[in-house]
Amino acid sequence: MNRRYRKTVIAGNWKMNKTPAEAKALINEIKETVGKVKWCDVIVCVPYVDIPAAVKACKGAKISVGAQNIHFEPKGAYTGEISADMLKELGVKYVIVGHSERRQYFAETDETVNKKVHTVLEAGMQPIVCVGESLQQREQGVTASVIETQVRIALNGVAKEQMRKIIIAYEPIWAIGTGKTATSEQAAEVCTGIREIIRSLYGARVARSVSIQYGGSMNAKNAAELLAQNDIDGGLIGGASLKAPDFAAIINAANQ
Numbered sequence: 001m002n003r004r005y006r007k008t009v010i011a012g013n014w015k016m017n018k019t020p021a022e023a024k025a026l027i028n029e030i031k032e033t034v035g036k037v038k039w040c041d042v043i044v045c046v047p048y049v050d051i052p053a054a055v056k057a058c059k060g061a062k063i064s065v066g067a068q069n070i071h072f073e074p075k076g077a078y079t080g081e082i083s084a085d086m087l088k089e090l091g092v093k094y095v096i097v098g099h100s101e102r103r104q105y106f107a108e109t110d111e112t113v114n115k116k117v118h119t120v121l122e123a124g125m126q127p128i129v130c131v132g133e134s135l136q137q138r139e140q141g142v143t144a145s146v147i148e149t150q151v152r153i154a155l156n157g158v159a160k161e162q163m164r165k166i167i168i169a170y171e172p173i174w175a176i177g178t179g180k181t182a183t184s185e186q187a188a189e190v191c192t193g194i195r196e197i198i199r200s201l202y203g204a205r206v207a208r209s210v211s212i213q214y215g216g217s218m219n220a221k222n223a224a225e226l227l228a229q230n231d232i233d234g235g236l237i238g239g240a241s242l243k244a245p246d247f248a249a250i251i252n253a254a255n256q
């Protein structure tokens with residue numbers, strides 16, 4: 001974290017978990033468990049159908065609601081898809097774009113990720129852009145180039161002024177849902193590399209203002225050490241965000 005230049009952002013990615021009633025209960029439990037949130041932004045990225053209940057439950061608390069995906073077209077014959085206007089009208093402030101599960105199971109590419117980034121920005125919401133290498137790519141020693149390609153294509157055509165709305169999440173695929181967290185050194189190395197790419201594209205001022213999260217088996221125990229790294233400005237949390245005491249502990253670690 002480096003609060004002098006950028007925000008610390010803790011976001012829960014609930015994935016395909018919780019009904020609307022369960023969402024309301026979990027958010028209420030988080031509100032009761034977490035201390036005063038002063039130093040970081042807190043987001044819950046819930047399933048589409050949970051959004052109205054989540055927005056209502058978050059009212060008055062310093063928690064924003066995010067979506068987990070979006071379609072890049074504004075409207076039309078795209079059965080089963082959800083547009084920016086639909087999300088915005090419900091009070092969504094953030095949208096996860098390019099999560100590795102969407103890339104892996106739903107054929108998202110760097111190009112569709114880029115289109116979605118523009119869609120989210122144009123609607124006045126903030127994208128949380130996910131990048132990350134597979135285990136095979138890490139073992140082949142191509143992590144840095146994989147991440148560079150993902151970041152450069154995701155940000156293609158994004159103007160300098162729009163960069164303050166972008167959050168990047170580094171999520172090594174091998175660490176997601178496996179209990180195998182990246183070491184703080186591994187995570188910091190890639191997050192520093194991402195900031196370097198942003199610097200080369202937009203300059204030092206923009207680079208130091210962008211929040212870069214780590215995601216992948218972040219939990220109540222390892223959060224403080226990861227967040228202590230200068231270039232890790234928060235977390236995108238799956239499993240541990242579904243348990244109020246664990247999510248609250250991570251928020252509190254970011255709030256120190």
Ligand code: 13P
Binds near residue numbers: 179215216217237238
């Ligand atoms: P886990 O925290 O369950 O590993 O999931 C991370 C993730 O994919 C967040 O987007």
